[in-house]
Amino acid sequence: MIDEFVRTLPKVELHVHLEGTIRPALLLELAQKNGVPLPVETADQLEQWYRFTGFPHFIEIYLAISSCICTPDDIELIARDFLEGQAAQNIRYSEVIFTPFTHFSRNRNIPFDDQMRALSRARKWAVAELGVDVGWVLDISRNVRPVEHSLTVVDWAIEAMSQGVVGFGIGGPEVGNPPELFEPAFDRARAAGLLSLPHAGETVGPESIWGAIDTLGADRIGHGVRCLEDPSLVAILRDRQIPLDVCPTSNVCLGVAPSLAEHPLPRLLDEGLFVTLNSDDPPMFNTTLTEEYLKVVHTMGLGLAVLEQLVQNGVAASALPEAERRNLSLEFRQESDQLRKTLGSEDNS
Numbered sequence: 001m002i003d004e005f006v007r008t009l010p011k012v013e014l015h016v017h018l019e020g021t022i023r024p025a026l027l028l029e030l031a032q033k034n035g036v037p038l039p040v041e042t043a044d045q046l047e048q049w050y051r052f053t054g055f056p057h058f059i060e061i062y063l064a065i066s067s068c069i070c071t072p073d074d075i076e077l078i079a080r081d082f083l084e085g086q087a088a089q090n091i092r093y094s095e096v097i098f099t100p101f102t103h104f105s106r107n108r109n110i111p112f113d114d115q116m117r118a119l120s121r122a123r124k125w126a127v128a129e130l131g132v133d134v135g136w137v138l139d140i141s142r143n144v145r146p147v148e149h150s151l152t153v154v155d156w157a158i159e160a161m162s163q164g165v166v167g168f169g170i171g172g173p174e175v176g177n178p179p180e181l182f183e184p185a186f187d188r189a190r191a192a193g194l195l196s197l198p199h200a201g202e203t204v205g206p207e208s209i210w211g212a213i214d215t216l217g218a219d220r221i222g223h224g225v226r227c228l229e230d231p232s233l234v235a236i237l238r239d240r241q242i243p244l245d246v247c248p249t250s251n252v253c254l255g256v257a258p259s260l261a262e263h264p265l266p267r268l269l270d271e272g273l274f275v276t277l278n279s280d281d282p283p284m285f286n287t288t289l290t291e292e293y294l295k296v297v298h299t300m301g302l303g304l305a306v307l308e309q310l311v312q313n314g315v316a317a318s319a320l321p322e323a324e325r326r327n328l329s330l331e332f333r334q335e336s337d338q339l340r341k342t343l344g345s346e347d348n349s
């Protein structure tokens with residue numbers, strides 16, 4: 001019953017990278033269309049190649065993916081494909097991280113306006129045809145130099161707020177690239193009304209999260225699981241109820257947690273922290289948001305009430321306007337109650 005409940009439950013997702021959602025078959029299609037060589041040739045080989053082996057391999061796949069995104073139509077295609085997958089999991093609203101500078105500078109020189117128009121076409125289609133919506137989070141890789149490029153991206157983000165951009169973030173290698181470097185960009189983003197959504201506390205410990213809070217005014221922390229190394233940081237996160245975008249399988253694949261069974265999510269909840277559940281780069285980690293929920297139940301031993309709370313936390317921590325959050329929260333609660341009754345009666349029949 002619980003598996004069916006998880007699959008059918010309405011959800012939101014707040015931490016997923018568009019470029020990290022490309023399925024192997026779609027990557028092959030893009031590579032063939034654009035004449036980009038990949039290290040393997042068939043869909044089967046590609047499935048194998050996608051299987052995670054370690055951080056350098058993760059970067060290799062990420063770079064290959066980026067090199068296959070050559071036109072605005074490619075961006076629209078991956079966004080549509082992703083949103084179809086979200087709809088199939090009953091994820092009604094997603095906040096999706098996208099890294100426009102990569103497609104502007106490193107690869108194909110796609111002007112930002114064209115990138116944004118492609119995302120908007122996909123969003124419009126998803127709202128009309130699938131009944132799911134999306135808010136975009138533009139981010140910059142923290143190893144981009146000069147750091148001033150972050151100001152370019154934040155200006156793009158501000159310009160595109162009317163097209164569904166809700167936040168500004170930093171991702172990429174945390175080691176050697178502390179949050180403090182990006183203070184001017186985040187100041188500008190927050191002044192314009194964008195959410196501050198930095199990754200922190202994944203491969204670097206508490207000091208990175210402190211920087212994200214104190215210097216960048218983080219509204220949510222991407223990952224943040226290493227806060228547990230510093231009780232005074234845990235106290236601040238608890239007092240201010242700053243949400244953590246937690247992505248368990250990603251943490252295991254990237255060596256942040258030793259295994260799912262030992263993942264700190266239950267401890268974060270015990271500490272009274274505000275946790276949401278997310279998939280990060282789902283096909284690269286061979287997961288989905290639904291799978292993450294199933295793992296919370298089956299591997300971490302948490303029950304339905306926790307699961308429903310995680311869903312509600314996602315709604316509450318989203319960038320949606322307050323009235324929409326309230327409505328969505330109520331709608332989800334009603335659907336969840338109904339689902340419990342239906343599945344409960346099926347179990348008894």
Ligand SMILES: [Zn+2]
Pocket residue numbers: 015017171199222280
């Ligand atoms: Zn991430």
